[in-house]
Amino acid sequence: xxxxxxxxxxxxxxxxxxxxxxxxxxxxxxxxxxxxxxxxxxxxxxxxxxxxxxxxxxxxxxxxxxxxxxxxxxxxxxxxxxxxxxxxxxxxxxxxxxxxxxxxxxxxxxxxxxxxxxxxxxxxxxxxxxxxxxxxxxxxxxxxxxxxxxxxxxxxxxxxxxxxxxxxxxxxxxxxxxxxxxxxxxxxxxxxxxxxxxxxxxxxxxxxxxxxxxxxxxxxxxxxxxxx
Numbered sequence: 001x002x003x004x005x006x007x008x009x010x011x012x013x014x015x016x017x018x019x020x021x022x023x024x025x026x027x028x029x030x031x032x033x034x035x036x037x038x039x040x041x042x043x044x045x046x047x048x049x050x051x052x053x054x055x056x057x058x059x060x061x062x063x064x065x066x067x068x069x070x071x072x073x074x075x076x077x078x079x080x081x082x083x084x085x086x087x088x089x090x091x092x093x094x095x096x097x098x099x100x101x102x103x104x105x106x107x108x109x110x111x112x113x114x115x116x117x118x119x120x121x122x123x124x125x126x127x128x129x130x131x132x133x134x135x136x137x138x139x140x141x142x143x144x145x146x147x148x149x150x151x152x153x154x155x156x157x158x159x160x161x162x163x164x165x166x167x168x169x170x171x172x173x174x175x176x177x178x179x180x181x182x183x184x185x186x187x188x189x190x191x192x193x194x195x196x197x198x199x200x201x202x203x204x205x206x207x208x209x210x211x212x213x214x215x216x217x218x219x220x221x222x223x224x225x226x227x228x
Contacts, residue, residue: 001041001061009035009043010056012104012169014098021051025098025176031161032076035169036086036093040064044082046073077137084142085149085165094169096176103185106130110158113186116195120182120212121203123175124154124164128182133158153177 013035020033029051034044043059045051053139060075062068064083069075076082076217082095106113113128115121120128131148134140145163148155153175162179166172189195198206 001037005146006037006043006061007056008040009037009169010059010061012094013043013045013059014054014056015093016056016169016173017045017051017054019173020096020098020176025096025100025180027053027099030099032078032097033169034076034082034086034095037061041216042082042086044069044075044079046071047076049073050156060163078141079086080137080139080142081145081163084139084146085163088146089165091167092150092165094166094172095163096169096172097157097161097163098164098176098180099161100176100180100183103156103180104160105187106183107156107161108159113156113182114195114201115198115200116189117182117185117196118206119178121198122206123178124182126200126203128152128154128156128162128179130156130158136160153172156183162199 013033017033020031029048033041036042036145040063042062042064044059044062046058058071058073060069060071060073062075062079064086067079085092085095107130110130112130115126129148129152131144135143145155145157153185154162156162164172164175164179178195184193
C-alpha cells in the first residue's frame with residue numbers, strides 16, 4: 001500500500017465528511033464515507049464520531065479482502081456495503097452514504113425515482129432505484145444495494161437512506177447532493193400531476209457525455225494531454 005496515497009485519501013474522506021455534515025445530508029453521527037486507496041485497501045469513516053471533530057488520522061484503513069482494519073477507531077458498520085461496491089465496481093473511487101430527509105422519505109415509501117431531470121441522468125445514470133429492506137450492516141444489504149446500483153451512481157436504501165458513488169470522493173458527494181435534490185423534486189412534482197420521464201436513450205447519452213467530458217478534464221489537469 002502506498003502510504004502517501006493512503007494519507008491523502010484519509011484527508012479527502014475526512015474533509016468530505018465535514019462537507020456532508022455542513023450540507024445537511026445527515027444528522028448527528030449517521031451516514032458514512034469511504035475512499036479507495038487501491039485494489040486492496042479503502043479508507044472508511046469511524047463509527048459514531050462527530051463529523052466536525054474528525055481528523056484524518058482517525059479514519060480507518062480497511063483491507064477489502066479480510067475486513068481487517070487499522071486506526072484508532074472502529075470503522076462504520078457499513079463496511080460490507082463499501083467493500084462490495086469497490087470490489088464489483090473498479091471505476092469507483094468514493095462512496096457517500098447519507099440519511100438525508102427527502103431521499104429517506106422516498107426510501108420509506110420504497111419507491112423508485114424515475115429519470116426526471118437532466119442533471120440527475122447525467123451524473124447518476126438514470127432512475128434512482130430502491131434496494132430491498134434488510135438489516136443494516138449486513139452482507140444482504142450490501143448485495144441488495146449493489147443490485148440497485150447496476151448502471152447507476154446512486155440508489156435509495158429502503159427505510160434507511162441513500163448511497164452515492166463517484167470516481168473520487170468529491171464526485172461521490174456531488175452525486176449524494178443530487179440524489180437529495182432529485183428526491184425533493186420528485187416529491188414536489190407530485191402536487192402538479194407527476195413528472196414526465198426522460199427517454200432511456202437520452203439518459204444513456206447524457207450520462208456518457210458527463211463521464212467522457214469530465215474524464216477528459218481530469219486528464220488535462222493531470223497533464224496527460226486530454227482534449228478540452
